Amino acid sequence: MSAPQLVVHRDKELMAQAAAARLITKIVDAQAARGHASVVLTGGRNGNGLLAALADAPARDAIDWSRLDLWWGDERFLPEGDPERNVTQAFEALLASVPLTPSRVHAMPASDGPCGNDADAAAATYAGELAAAAGPEDHGPVPTFDVLMLGVGPDTHVASLFPELPAVRETERTVVGVHGAPKPPPTRISLTLPAIRAAREVWLLAAGEDKAEAAEIALSGAGEIQAPAAGAYGRSRTLWLLDAAAASRLPRALYPPASP
Numbered sequence: 587m588s589a590p591q592l593v594v595h596r597d598k599e600l601m602a603q604a605a606a607a608r609l610i611t612k613i614v615d616a617q618a619a620r621g622h623a624s625v626v627l628t629g630g631r632n633g634n635g636l637l638a639a640l641a642d643a644p645a646r647d648a649i650d651w652s653r654l655d656l657w658w659g660d661e662r663f664l665p666e667g668d669p670e671r672n673v674t675q676a677f678e679a680l681l682a683s684v685p686l687t688p689s690r691v692h693a694m695p696a697s698d699g700p701c702g703n704d705a706d707a708a709a710a711t712y713a714g715e716l717a718a719a720a721g722p723e724d725h726g727p728v729p730t731f732d733v734l735m736l737g738v739g740p741d742t743h744v745a746s747l748f749p750e751l752p753a754v755r756e757t758e759r760t761v762v763g764v765h766g767a768p769k770p771p772p773t774r775i776s777l778t779l780p781a782i783r784a785a786r787e788v789w790l791l792a793a794g795e796d797k798a799e800a801a802e803i804a805l806s807g808a809g810e811i812q813a814p815a816a817g818a819y820g821r822s823r824t825l826w827l828l829d830a831a832a833a834s835r836l837p838r839a840l841y842p843p844a845s846p
C-alpha cells in the first residue's frame with residue numbers, strides 16, 4: 587500500500603492540463619522501459635476533462651498510441667453508443683482523434699452486447715479479458731497497469747464502487763456487476779478494489795467544490811466500505827490530483843500551496 591500524495595492546482599482547468607502532461611510523461615516512460623504502456627480510464631467530469639486537455643496538448647504526439655492498452659475502471663451498463671457510456675464520452679473527448687490499435691482498446695461490454703442485458707455476465711467476461719492479458723510477471727489475474735485513474739464522486743465513490751454497496755466489499759473477483767447504484771444509471775460494471783490495487787500508480791482526480799467533502803472524508807482515515815476512495819491505492823504510488831476548491835477542507839499540512 588502506498589500512502590496518498592497530494593498535488594493541488596489553482597483550478598480545474600489547470601489541474602486537467604497538468605494531469606494530462608503528467609500522463610503523457612508516464613506513458614512515454616513506460617513505453618521506453620517496457621515497449622508498451624497500459625492505462626485505466628475513468629468516466630465522469632474530471633476524467634473527461636483530463637482527456638480533453640490531452641487532446642489539446644501538442645506533446646500528445648510523443649505517445650506511441652499504437653502501443654498503448656486502454657482499459658476502463660467502470661462503465662454505465664447501457665447500449666453501445668449511448669452518450670452516457672464512459673467509453674462513448676472518452677472517444678468524444680480524445681480517443682477518436684488518436685491512432686490507437688483497436689485490439690488494445692478494452693471497452694467494457696454494453697447492455698446490448700454478446701452478454702445481453704446481464705451485467706454480472708458482462709463483468710465476468712471483462713474479468714476474463716483482464717486475466718488473459720495478465721502475464722506471470724503480474725502475479726495475479728489483472729495486468730499491472732501503469733496508471734489507473736479514478737474520478738472521485740461527491741459521495742466518495744470511485745469507479746462504480748459506492749459506499750456500503752456489495753461491490754465495494756468484494757475481495758475475490760476483479761470485476762463485478764453493480765446493481766442499485768445511487769447515481770444513474772443504477773446498473774453498472776466496475777473493477778473491484780483488489781483489481782484497482784494491482785496498478786503501479788493510482789491517480790484520484792477531484793476538482794470542484796462538490797468534491798471537497800469527499801476528499802476530506804477519504805483522506806481523514808475513513809474506512810473503504812463507507813468511503814471507497816479511501817481504499818484506492820497503487821502498488822508504488824497513490825496520487826490525489828485536486829484543485830483548490832476540492833482541497834478547501836483539507837488540513838494545509840497535507841499539501842504544498844496551490845500553483846499561482
Ligand SMILES: O=C1O[C@H](COP(=O)(O)O)[C@@H](O)[C@H](O)[C@H]1O
Binds near residue numbers: 630633662736
Ligand atoms: O458515474 C461516474 O462517476 C464518477 C465520478 O464522476 P464525476 O462527474 O462526479 O467526476 C466517475 O469516476 C465514474 O467513472 C463514473 O462512471
